[in-house]
Amino acid sequence: MPSFTIKPPPDYSLARDVCSYGYFLLAPNRWNVKEQSLSRALTLDKDIVGIVISQPKGAGKPLRVGLDRPLSKKTKLLAEAQIRRMLRLDEDESHVREFHKVDPRWKRTGRARLFRSPTLFEDVLKTVTSCNVTWPGTVQMNRRLCEVVGRSSPSGLLTFPSAAQLARTRPETLRSRCRVGYRDLRIIELSRMFAKRVPEVRIIEDPATPDDLLHETLLSLPGVGPYAAANIMQLLGRYSRLPLDTESVRHGRSVLGYKGSSKQVMKRVHDHFAPFESHAFRSYWFEMWIHYEKLQGPAHTWERDTTGTMFTASQLKKLAEAAGLLPEHPAGPRKTSPRRPAARK
DNA sequence: GGTAGACCTGGACGC
DNA sequence: GCGTCCAGGTCTACC
Numbered sequence: 001m002p003s004f005t006i007k008p009p010p011d012y013s014l015a016r017d018v019c020s021y022g023y024f025l026l027a028p029n030r031w032n033v034k035e036q037s038l039s040r041a042l043t044l045d046k047d048i049v050g051i052v053i054s055q056p057k058g059a060g061k062p063l064r065v066g067l068d069r070p071l072s073k074k075t076k077l078l079a080e081a082q083i084r085r086m087l088r089l090d091e092d093e094s095h096v097r098e099f100h101k102v103d104p105r106w107k108r109t110g111r112a113r114l115f116r117s118p119t120l121f122e123d124v125l126k127t128v129t130s131c132n133v134t135w136p137g138t139v140q141m142n143r144r145l146c147e148v149v150g151r152s153s154p155s156g157l158l159t160f161p162s163a164a165q166l167a168r169t170r171p172e173t174l175r176s177r178c179r180v181g182y183r184d185l186r187i188i189e190l191s192r193m194f195a196k197r198v199p200e201v202r203i204i205e206d207p208a209t210p211d212d213l214l215h216e217t218l219l220s221l222p223g224v225g226p227y228a229a230a231n232i233m234q235l236l237g238r239y240s241r242l243p244l245d246t247e248s249v250r251h252g253r254s255v256l257g258y259k260g261s262s263k264q265v266m267k268r269v270h271d272h273f274a275p276f277e278s279h280a281f282r283s284y285w286f287e288m289w290i291h292y293e294k295l296q297g298p299a300h301t302w303e304r305d306t307t308g309t310m311f312t313a314s315q316l317k318k319l320a321e322a323a324g325l326l327p328e329h330p331a332g333p334r335k336t337s338p339r340r341p342a343a344r345k
Numbered sequence: 346g347g348t349a350g351a352c353c354t355g356g357a358c359g360c
Numbered sequence: 361g362c363g364t365c366c367a368g369g370t371c372t373a374c375c
Contacts, residue, residue: 131368175353224370246368
């Protein structure tokens with residue numbers, strides 16, 4: 001099998017850094033628990049290639065990318081760029097160090113990188129399919145989108161559908177076969193915008209776009225409201241805004257010990273993480289993530305088709321009750337000197 | 346600017 | 361196994 005290697009930063013751990021955000025459980029991604037490897041297919045121009053990413057035990061070891069067909073030099077570069085995006089190897093490493101200074105709770109375990117998709121379009125679609133639906137519904141929609149509209153690599157791995165493919169898919173197909181419900185027309189309109197690379201898409205893709213303009217532009221996209229806009233921002237590496245949703249309220253109540261209406265709890269969660277400023281989302285997210293890991297075990301042991309589909313509010317509540325998890329009081333941000341003790345709220 | 350109600354699907358629950 | 365209720369964020373109409 002043809003392959004190539006990617007040299008990651010010295011602290012990079014594939015298992016920890018892939019299994020850091022729920023999208024690793026969404027098709028076409030497949031995390032192989034036994035092998036501790038990630039597989040899926042990528043679309044490279046008009047070519048399809050199946051990949052399997054693995055890492056010998058030990059942080060910082062080179063990543064091995066197995067391919068199910070030989071690639072030209074040009075397409076190999078395209079594949080590597082997409083893989084670097086997924087694994088956040090394309091982000092400035094100084095931001096990781098800065099994050100660990102601001103929130104030292106994550107320095108020992110090295111958590112900082114959040115898994116994402118090989119393309120912005122896939123991240124946007126995954127976000128839209130996670131709105132107004134429980135997690136098993138999101139898992140189902142992504143699986144069906146790949147099975148019905150995606151394409152297959154030589155070894156049978158699936159791609160996520162491209163913007164052009166989804167733009168020419170009939171709404172009835174999305175609704176009846178992919179089970180996306182009322183999202184059908186919104187998905188097609190979004191896909192058309194990405195396929196045509198309309199001005200809004202160019203603004204969103206531009207790393208020089210200021211956060212406020214980026215947020216405003218995202219809100220103008222069909223199917224994107226305040227939650228989705230903030231989530232797409234973190235997927236773009238802009239971590240200052242929190243995608244507040246019902247999970248934020250659950251976290252505020254069960255872990256931070258806040259009381260009051262959902263609106264009041266959301267406001268307090270927002271205020272709690274605001275001092276982390278440009279790192280707010282990562283502090284918030286890893287706090288939630290370790291809560292899930294307390295309930296379900298380490299994320300690198302989660303199977304897509306079993307543990308990965310169990311994140312319903314009711315399941316989490318039952319697990320939390322069984323685990324007897326009491327409200328915790330996590331550390332606040334450390335903004336100036338790393339030697340100053342972290343403030344507690 | 347704030348809010349009520351519709352939009353769909355699938356899990357949970359009671360019978 | 362069936363019917364009913366509920367969770368989930370966005371959008372539109374209305375005040």
